[in-house]
Amino acid sequence: MSSYAPVIVFAYNRPQHLERTLQALKSNELSDQIEVTVFSDGPKNDEAKHKVAEVRALVRGFQGFKALHLVERESNLGLAKNVIGGVTESLANSGSVIVLEDDMITSPVFLRYMNEGLNRYESDERVISIHGYVQPLRTKLEKAFFLKGADCWGWATWRRGWALFEANGEMLLEQITKRALRSEFNFENTYDYIGMLEDQIAGRNNSWAIRWYASAFLKGKLTLYPPRSLVQNIGMDGSGTHCAPTMEYMVNLEQEMPSLPEVIEVNLQAYKAIVKFNRGLERSTISRIRNGAFKFFRKVTLRLTE
Secondary structure: OOOOOOEEEEEOOOHHHHHHHHHHHHOOOOHHHOEEEEEEOOOOOHHHHHHHHHHHHHHHHOOOOOEEEEEEOOOOOOHHHHHHHHHHHHHHHOOEEEEEEOOEEEOOOHHHHHHHHHHHOOOOOOEEEEEOOOOOOOOOOOOOEEEEOOOOOOEEEEHHHHOOOOOOHHHHHHHHHHOOOHHHHOOOOOOOHHHHHHHHHHOOOOOOHHHHHHHHHHOOOEEEEOOOOOEEEOOOOOOOOOOOOOOOOOOOOOOOOOOOOOOOOEOHHHHHHHHHHHHHHHHHHHHHHHHOOOOOOOOOOOOOOO
């Protein structure tokens, strides 16, 4: 590849998390050949100003990429508006983009996987995005695989893919219901994505990611996933605004470049493995509630809310 997709990182008030994210990205094989832009959201209040200033100082002093840019939001947009705006702005200037948040540690082969996926499927409109995270599945998968929809923990897309993003959650839910897709959307009712979408519509969250998933799902578009995760989310430690502490999604990062699939279709083995994982997660959650291990939050452990 003669050029590589730019990387954008969304940050708010966690300089230590962001530093780990940037250091891991710097350790990638292609780090000296990519341009990185950090979108720094503005502080919500006076209390947040110091941490936001630390984030921006960190970015200004960080080295190791072909270029590192900083976009300083003057006011607090919140995660959803920052992501939607940042992705849209980036794709106005580039045909593709790789997207991270400030709490995502990447494998050294993450950038190569993302760019090879973007390059291979660039002209295939069946594929809407490339994703870097996969749950710690017990089923051994030999190659990267496709699932219907889109995802949000270390991902990439093209201008043509993001053009399908629908911001109207009510319209999305109406179509899912009308087409009798609620069970499939919820991975055979093992995870409450419908509830997340309903909460977005009701204003209880402002998730961009649930609308991204639903937009791709309704169009029948596919996302590529690695057989073992190339991303670790370190924001499930209680430091973030939008998720409860949990260890359920912790993974060992894959160090080898995954093989890409020859066939572009939903991998039923992988789909069933995720359904099985979700069922185990559900049982584990119920067990923790009964044992009083920690205060129960509504089952929004994926960072899908704002």
